[in-house]
């Protein structure tokens with residue numbers, strides 16, 4: 001068994017079976033959190049979140065295995081990444097962060113759709129991995145860079161400098177998102193209700209499938 005990530009509990013699913021993870025990607029301010037909040041409000045029990053690994057030190061109140069799996073030795077995490085145990089990883093402010101495949105699997109084993117909010121660089125890594133079952137990749141984009149700028153300004157979380165940086169990154173990310181084949185769904189978040197309906201319709205078959213599978217598993221344990 002892998003030395004990294006959640007211990008794999010007895011699963012009701014065969015390898016490669018069970019709910020597919022849902023990956024939401026898109027420029028900062030494109031509406032990922034807004035759309036995810038709506039999904040959770042409607043289908044809370046269908047979704048779960050994986051616990052990431054990090055080499056940064058725990059902050060007060062953070063518990064190992066809850067907020068993050070805290071890794072003391074960066075060399076250990078590098079080695080696990082080299083062994084292919086991570087779906088994606090990145091370095092922020094000198095600390096390593098990453099999603100292990102077994103952390104994603106732990107959510108699948110609970111019969112839930114693992115939701116991941118991952119940037120374009122992370123998606124590029126995910127696409128090089130052979131995750132089973134394969135994730136559903138959704139790119140959420142604003143109608144235009146001008147609208148994105150307006151939304152980021154009205155969210156009032158940015159300085160002029162961070163705004164300019166986010167818009168420049170968005171330009172590059174939009175190019176990647178628009179390239180055919182990179183995502184299973186490219187969602188234009190213009191009118192929020194419409195965008196949500198589209199996301200909902202896309203994920204609904206997976207939720208239905210998982211409800212059926214969970215019901216079957218319940219029947220099996222009763223028989």
Ligand SMILES: Nc1ncnc2c1ncn2[C@@H]1O[C@H](COP(=O)(O)OP(=O)(O)OP(=O)(O)O)[C@@H](O)[C@H]1O
Pocket residue numbers: 026027028029030031032033034035151152154155189190191192193195
């Ligand atoms: N369709 C929409 N119409 C108008 N405003 C929207 C729409 N979708 C999201 N917003 C607003 O745009 C802002 C950015 O949305 P949100 O915070 O969900 O983006 P995000 O992709 O999660 O950003 P980050 O990656 O920075 O966390 C928020 O203030 C949100 O309320």
